[in-house]
Amino acid sequence: MAQWEKRFIYSRPAEERVFLSRTPVPGAVCERCGESEIARYPAANHQGPRIITRCQSCFHIVSVRRPVADDMWPPFRAVAYDWEPSFAERRGRDEQTRD
Numbered sequence: 001m002a003q004w005e006k007r008f009i010y011s012r013p014a015e016e017r018v019f020l021s022r023t024p025v026p027g028a029v030c031e032r033c034g035e036s037e038i039a040r041y042p043a044a045n046h047q048g049p050r051i052i053t054r055c056q057s058c059f060h061i062v063s064v065r066r067p068v069a070d071d072m073w074p075p076f077r078a079v080a081y082d083w084e085p086s087f088a089e090r091r092g093r094d095e096q097t098r099d
């Protein structure tokens, strides 16, 4: 299966319950509380889909970034999600922000 197909074709979950895994970040230390229990996981907030790295002890956010294709987040993302905008679209955005 091609890489782009993995983002659009999902099989039915085999697990009884679907859950989110928080991936530990080895070697990271929280700058607020000093704990080393740091985890990375996908989230959806007011900015859209993001990958958040957060301290699991005090919930301090270490970093927030836009997901890349390998993150598989968000599921069912649009085919054109990562495409560069066309010249016409960029021009339209420039005109909107000029006012």
Ligand SMILES: [Zn+2]
Residues within 6 Å of the ligand: 030, 031, 032, 033, 034, 035, 055, 056, 057, 058, 059, 060
């Ligand atoms: Zn912390």
